[in-house]
Amino acid sequence: MNRILGPVRGVLLALLVCLHTLFFGAIIFAIMPLKFLTWGRVRSRVVQAMEWVAHRCWCAFNGWLLRHLTPTRWTIRGTDNLRRDRSYLLIANHLSWNDLFAMMVAFTDRVPPYKIFIKQQLIWLPVVGQVVWAIDFPFMKRYTREQIAADPSLVGRDVETTRRMFARYGDRQVTIFNFVEGTRRTPAKHAAQQSPYKHLLKPRAGGVSYAIRAIGEKLDAVLDVTFYYVNGPWTTWDLFCGRIPEIIVDARELQAPEALAAGDYSSDLGTRKAAQRWVAAIWEEKDALIDTLEQQTRGQR
Secondary structure, eight states: OHHHHHHHHHHHHHHHHHHHHHHHHHHHHHHTHHHHHOOHHHHHHHHHHHHHIIIIIIIHHHHHHHHHHSOOEEEEESOTTOOTTSOEEEEEOOOSTHHHHHHHHHHTTTSSOEEEOEEGGGGGSTTHHHHHHHTTOOEEOOOOHHHHHHOGGGTTHHHHHHHHHHHHHTTOOOEEEEETTSSOOOHHHHHHHTOSSSSOOOOOHHHHHHHHHHHGGGOOEEEEEEEEETTOOOOHHHHHHTOOSEEEEEEEEEOOOHHHHHSOTTTOHHHHHHHHHHHHHHHHHHHHHHHHHHHHHTTOO
């Protein structure tokens, strides 16, 4: 029966996600023109309205679908003291698109609206790209070493873009989401990197440091989040079909070192080393946690 019902459930969930994405996307598109016709506090309230639709409606409905229409067990740890009136930098390991859905299940009702650092090219993704642009997601443009060598002024441009974006948020609380590894972990990438971690890719401390410096005094805490999929890896299709026996999301609050908020990662060697040591220590603990979870859940169905 599971083999028969799984694909049926998967098609139903995929259809529902597409339909309600179009529905809530249409609402945001209807509000969007007001962003160009207003300024100051009024413009900020317009963006807040679009954020509310995206976060409290779209993300929340995705979470509800996954909790109630699949047999997957959700184990959420360390979220009891989270509040929607605080700003967070959420750092996490990255395994697949499932991480975004797991984030919606675990945190949507507990934290302020998400802001995810995303590649500039994704603005052209139909509906979703335009929506995340409308609600002020920070778009990042990656520069190659050759481009930077040809034009040294490109160094630090992402930081300046991030600062300007955070200035737009004003007094609004947000949750900045950052995949510290910079890409999804696969066995091939893990081997190519010769990663010192058993379950993780090498973390990129620069992005964390830039975000902490850009957020400044508005940052209340760093959330170190670990996504773990029992008996994985699993695809999003597996998630929709209900094939994943259990998903564990472990969160803990940390305080960022003061040196990261004050120093410049790109030009200050002391800040760069402090950031790298701090992130490396977090990743060592995360790797040990995943190893423990793997041993505890081995053979689970």
